[in-house]
Amino acid sequence: MMEIMEGSHAVAHAVKQCRPQVIAAYPITPQTHIVEALADMVADCHLDAEYVTVESEFSALSACLGASAAGSRVYSATTSQGLALMFEVCYNVAGMRLPIVMTIVNRSLGAPLSIWNDQQDSISLRDSGWLQYYAQDNQEATDLHYIAYKVAEDHDILLPAFVCLDGFILSHTYEPVEMLTQEQVDSFLPAFSPYQRLDADDPISFGMYATPEYYMEFRYEIDRAMQRSKKAFSAAGKEFADLFGRDYSAPVEGYRLDDADTALVAMGSICGTAKDAIDEMRSSGRKVGLLNVRTFRPFPGPEIAKALSGVSRVAVLDKNISLGAKGAMGIEVKDALYGSGIPVLDYIIALGGRDVRKKDIAAVVDMAEKNQGDLFYGLRKEVL
Amino acid sequence: MAGSGCDLFEFGHRACGGCGAALAARLILDAAGKDTIVCSSTGCMEVFSTPYPETAWKVPWIHSLFENNSAVASGVEASLKKQGRKEKVIALGGDGATFDIGVLCISGAFERGHDITYICYDNEAYMNTGIQRSGATPYDASTTTSPAGKCSLGNKRQKKDLPAILAAHGAPYVATASIAYPADVKKKIQKALETKGPCYVQIHAPCCTGWGFEGEKTMAIGKLAVETGLWVNYEMEEGKVTRAKKVVRKPVEEYLKEQKRFRHLFKPKRNDEEIGKIQAIADRNAERYGIDLKIKKD
Numbered sequence: 274m275m276e277i278m279e280g281s282h283a284v285a286h287a288v289k290q291c292r293p294q295v296i297a298a299y300p301i302t303p304q305t306h307i308v309e310a311l312a313d314m315v316a317d318c319h320l321d322a323e324y325v326t327v328e329s330e331f332s333a334l335s336a337c338l339g340a341s342a343a344g345s346r347v348y349s350a351t352t353s354q355g356l357a358l359m360f361e362v363c364y365n366v367a368g369m370r371l372p373i374v375m376t377i378v379n380r381s382l383g384a385p386l387s388i389w390n391d392q393q394d395s396i397s398l399r400d401s402g403w404l405q406y407y408a409q410d411n412q413e414a415t416d417l418h419y420i421a422y423k424v425a426e427d428h429d430i431l432l433p434a435f436v437c438l439d440g441f442i443l444s445h446t447y448e449p450v451e452m453l454t455q456e457q458v459d460s461f462l463p464a465f466s467p468y469q470r471l472d473a474d475d476p477i478s479f480g481m482y483a484t485p486e487y488y489m490e491f492r493y494e495i496d497r498a499m500q501r502s503k504k505a506f507s508a509a510g511k512e513f514a515d516l517f518g519r520d521y522s523a524p525v526e527g528y529r530l531d532d533a534d535t536a537l538v539a540m541g542s543i544c545g546t547a548k549d550a551i552d553e554m555r556s557s558g559r560k561v562g563l564l565n566v567r568t569f570r571p572f573p574g575p576e577i578a579k580a581l582s583g584v585s586r587v588a589v590l591d592k593n594i595s596l597g598a599k600g601a602m603g604i605e606v607k608d609a610l611y612g613s614g615i616p617v618l619d620y621i622i623a624l625g626g627r628d629v630r631k632k633d634i635a636a637v638v639d640m641a642e643k644n645q646g647d648l649f650y651g652l653r654k655e656v657l
Numbered sequence: 658m659a660g661s662g663c664d665l666f667e668f669g670h671r672a673c674g675g676c677g678a679a680l681a682a683r684l685i686l687d688a689a690g691k692d693t694i695v696c697s698s699t700g701c702m703e704v705f706s707t708p709y710p711e712t713a714w715k716v717p718w719i720h721s722l723f724e725n726n727s728a729v730a731s732g733v734e735a736s737l738k739k740q741g742r743k744e745k746v747i748a749l750g751g752d753g754a755t756f757d758i759g760v761l762c763i764s765g766a767f768e769r770g771h772d773i774t775y776i777c778y779d780n781e782a783y784m785n786t787g788i789q790r791s792g793a794t795p796y797d798a799s800t801t802t803s804p805a806g807k808c809s810l811g812n813k814r815q816k817k818d819l820p821a822i823l824a825a826h827g828a829p830y831v832a833t834a835s836i837a838y839p840a841d842v843k844k845k846i847q848k849a850l851e852t853k854g855p856c857y858v859q860i861h862a863p864c865c866t867g868w869g870f871e872g873e874k875t876m877a878i879g880k881l882a883v884e885t886g887l888w889v890n891y892e893m894e895e896g897k898v899t900r901a902k903k904v905v906r907k908p909v910e911e912y913l914k915e916q917k918r919f920r921h922l923f924k925p926k927r928n929d930e931e932i933g934k935i936q937a938i939a940d941r942n943a944e945r946y947g948i949d950l951k952i953k954k955d
């Protein structure tokens with residue numbers, strides 16, 4: 274059923290339909306509306322879950338870790354400083370192969386304090402072993418939760434997943450969203466069946482220490498599982514498309530790329546603005562297209578190389594910066610295109626919530642065509 | 658040795674010979690029985706008992722981090738509740754994990770009232786990283802971060818009163834015990850596990866390596882701590898001390914002189930002033946918990 278809903282509420286509703294058994298989360302702007310909505314559902318008996326009101330994000334994810342290891346489907350949500358406080362636990366969850374799904378409502382990191390959107394938070398955990406999915410709009414933000422649980426809990430994968438949506442831009446925006454029914458969700462996402470769990474009848478040890486003889490193999494196994502998750506994501510996306518008509522089976526999605534000279538590469542809500550800007554540029558005869566990266570981890574390098582093989586140049590829009598280097602996606606797209614001869618220009622854009630308009634997208638394309646790139650876009654020189 | 662009937666904590670672990678913490682682990686599992694899930698923090702206990710692919714734990718066991726075992730235990734308990742399972746949940750940490758870095762998580766878990774038992778094996782320093790001071794390190798003990806030296810007498814502070822802090826959270830049952838009194842340890846663990854809500858048991862667990870004594874003296878050292886009044890075995894119910902082990906007290910130096918960590922109080926010359934201050938700590942303990950049977954006169 275199509276409903277006009279706030280992004281956060283659509284996400285909360287989808288999470289509820291996934292039937293998490295334990296939720297532990299700590300409030301932080303702009304994630305709050307999600308966890309408040311879930312708390313309401315539990316309070317009104319619309320959701321039969323244990324809701325652990327922890328004292329910090331660090332404990333939130335630690336409690337999720339324990340709950341998941343003990344055999345429950347688990348959910349949390351956070352952003353920015355909250356995710357930073359979870360850093361240590363994030364690595365642990367992935368290392369223990371616990372399929373927790375966590376919504377990241379993307380927000381910049383301090384200092385200076387900023388509550389507004391960029392994607393520095395989740396990008397900073399790109400190496401932690403969590404799957405990272407980015408939503409373009411609220412429909413996708415909603416649907417990716419069903420898919421994330423399905424991929425994460427697959428016994429061939431067993432990895433935790435971030436579903437990322439841009440703070441405020443998506444989380445606080447009312448958009449039409451087509452919600453599934455509970456029956457539909459149940460038909461897609463079976464009840465959680467843990468691969469292993471803490472159980473007195475079959476005692477096992479979780480999270481032991483490993484000497485140099487063993488550690489590397491654990492990391493290798495995680496990396497392999499990440500690689501395998503590409504197939505699982507495509508299969509889940511395909512099944513979702515067959516059942517409900519919306520297709521997320523591809524890790525990257527091209528828009529007007531077929532005959533493009535300049536290709537933009539971006540993640541998240543900026544893609545919507547970019548598509549509108551591209552339509553305008555196209556109507557004045559400029560050959561511009563977009564590649565939306567939906568799964569940042571695992572990184573779809575070969576898919577990106579294939580999708581961009583015919584373009585003359587690539588302009589990456591990075592809502593993050595690896596300080597002292599470049600934007601994280603710029604670096605990885607360049608790696609994906611290594612040897613192709615296609616120039617990759619990186620643009621650090623919209624950090625800390627700075628607005629991106631169609632004319633900004635057009636300006637980036639202008640610069641790329643003049644081979645100017647690898648810069649912070651839209652700096653206010655007068656305040657430097 | 659006490660706890661020898663227990664087969665849930667295997668003998669093949671890698672603790673130092675005479676490790677008080679390893680003995681504590683056996684007593685804990687002996688008391689708790691097999692329907693127990695243990696959430697352990699980083700430290701000696703974790704490292705000596707679980708070198709992958711081996712494990713000494715014959716009950717389900719999980720280690721995540723140094724500081725989060727009580728939050729992990731909160732999640733485990735919530736998960737069991739949701740599934741209608743009835744295993745007992747223990748969070749187990751050293752004094753560093755408990756007194757210092759883990760306090761936030763313990764406070765949260767206790768305030769929320771999870772039905773878990775937090776057990777601290779208190780060896781009075783961070784042993785796994787090489788004997789650094791913690792909030793549980795006693796006054797004047799020399800550690801690698803509070804070394805005794807020309808201008809230092811070792812650790813400058815007394816032990817933090819964590820049992821009182823946790824009792825103030827509304828914990829229904831808080832107890833201290835010593836591995837030198839194995840039956841008492843087991844009784845208290847059982848009581849904590851039977852009591853609904855968050856309970857706390859702190860077990861004095863002498864560390865031969867960190868304190869500087871021979872491994873065969875662990876029990877004797879543990880006993881001396883109690884007999885001098887520097888360690889008190891007591892129980893608190895609903896915030897009030899209800900029982901404390903009475904002793905005929907011995908002078909503190911009988912305990913101090915057995916351990917290298919206090920050697921600077923005797924060498925190069927005996928430091929009467931400092932030993933007097935430590936005696937005063939024992940005297941205050943004795944008064945506070947009412948443990949004196951009769952003061953032994955020398």
Ligand SMILES: Cc1ncc(C[n+]2csc(CCOP(=O)(O)OP(=O)(O)O)c2C)c(N)n1
Nearest residue numbers: 699700701723751752753754782783784785
């Ligand atoms: C966040 C973090 N900081 C520091 C450490 C290093 N570390 C591991 S164990 C430990 C000390 C443990 O002390 P305690 O809890 O008293 O247990 P013990 O080793 O004495 O048994 C420290 C400092 C760590 N693992 N994690």
Ligand code: SF4
Nearest residue numbers: 672673676701864866
């Ligand atoms: S260092 Fe101390 S606590 Fe650690 S294993 Fe040895 S005796 Fe036990």
